[in-house]
Amino acid sequence: MDLNALLETTVSGLGFELVDVELSPRGRTIRIFIDAPGKEGGIDVEDCATVSNQLTRLFEVENIDYDRLEVSSPGMDRVVKKLEDFARFAGQSIQIKLRIPHHNRRNFQGRLLGCENGQVGLQLTTDGKEETVTLAFENIEKARLVPQFN
Structure with a gap:
């Protein structure tokens, strides 16, 4: 399974929307942007921590090599892809x-x-x-x- 499909499945399974994925030029930093469309106030720090902890465990099991994982909200100037x-x-x-x-x-x-x-x-x-x-x-x-x- 490719990384994007793996992330989409995992993030949506946690009840969030995967907005975007950015990889550093050498793929050592994985930056994930998540959203919760139905949630009042949007994404908070606890949401990011939940997704980060789950992905850290998943990457270990799937042997995905990386140095840094960043999970955040898409921001007010979010990308529109779908x-x-x-x-x-x-x-x-x-x-x-x-x-x-x-x-x-x-x-x-x-x-x-x-x-x-x-x-x-x-x-x-x-x-x-x-x-x-x-x-x-x-x-x-x-x-x-x-x-x-x-």
Whole structure:
């Protein structure tokens, strides 16, 4: 079983959502971002400790060699990777980078309208004018929420 599948199974089995996994260039540091969508107040230190302790034992059993394991919440500027996330965070501000340019642009920032049939809707405001753009989910290289402070 590959590392991502192992992490997904373990983290979801503990009742959390695996948001992202980052490996250091040599794979010596494993950084895991978890979320608890239904939990009031989000992830706390105890949640991170629970997942960290479980993964430490699992890595020992599975002979996964690493120097450091970090478990944390995804933060306010969390990555958005899954189709379900694009639907879940509809209405929020998002920054998207594409693999292949769409109308000569690779970077977009606007209000996420949601996701339907593999297409991500985005409302942009440029020079005071609003326009709606539809981007193919498969073409999204990176997407991250943009926190709004009022």
